[in-house]
Amino acid sequence: MHKFANPTRFFKACDVVYPWIILLSLSALCLGLYFSLVQSPVDYQQGDTVRIMYVHVPAAWMSMMCYLIMALSCGSSLIWKHAIAFSIARSTAPIGATFTFLALVTGSLWGKPMWGTWWVWDARLTSVLILFFLYIGFITLYHSFDDRSRGAKAASILALVGAINLPIIKFSVDWWNTLHQPASVVKLSGPAIHTSMLTPLFVMAFAYICFYFWILIIRLKAASNLTKIRAFEARQINIETELD
């Protein structure tokens, strides 16, 4: 793993993976949407409304996976000072924030017809809202320092502190009475979702994961190019001032 800390090698690997990840993401998305919106059965309680699950649940999973990746990258950037680690965290933050936003919005749209409310302050919903604010806080904190390395350090610490929210989100539905139902898929006794619904859900989740890596690679390359441009411009200014 440590050998990919070398930026040249890392970006070379990204270039190899990039076209495949786009192909996988798009094909899984087409397949997943067809399965979840057309092929899969209605639910015995919720009818067609259950189809919101196929966009909501993967978005909620991704909101937590992105944060985990972000926190781990921040940790390794603080401890081992890997060159790419913080860049991964910084590039992941807006993607994770978007997935969290998507999970909150689709959850709200699902809550109104099924629960009878757009929003309640129960432990699950509130902890996910906090997750969204953590992402926003991370992005804002990084940009509020003139010195980029200090901003990176402060934001990394925030990301690590906020990681405590992840187990709270996951287990909120078990620890406290909530309006949100307990976990259906990731639990000890096995999934409580019928296979005909579980398969499209996993295909959609796979599409979301590939989509994340697709966008991540674009953002990482853009960030690396921006650093190069800044360094080049700084050199230009130095040369000009020397000529004056």
Added chain:
Amino acid sequence: MKPKNKRLSLIVATMTALAASVALILVAFEDNVVFFYSPSDLLKKRPGPTQKLRIGGLVKKDSIKREPGVTEVSFEVTDLNNSVPVVFNGILPDLFREEQGVVAEGRYREQLFYATQILAKHDEQYMPPEVAESLKKSGKWKGPVELEK
């Protein structure tokens, strides 16, 4: 100790301390974190007649009563140990059914819960109608999983 090992142990120690304190805070504030009380909790707590709170459980079988011509509905919320009678005047959510999860917000006075809002709480099981039918037929239907424990 090498600087990077020092940083590693510092972060691990800080995270552990932080997690422990958050856990303590959450345990201390448990009463504020729960979204609703069960009927048994309610009977134990004996809230004042003006205190607004939520109770949750299952809608008891054969307990839903509607008078013809009015929108008022009464039913019982049960946790399979105790049950509390509820009256409500308003729009019920689609998933409001007998033996289904429900959360009622309102006030409890004189052994009656006056609800101002009713929310439906569904369980974590998802399946096609045919599967639910055949489970019921074969007697493998699990019913209200959460509350049986």
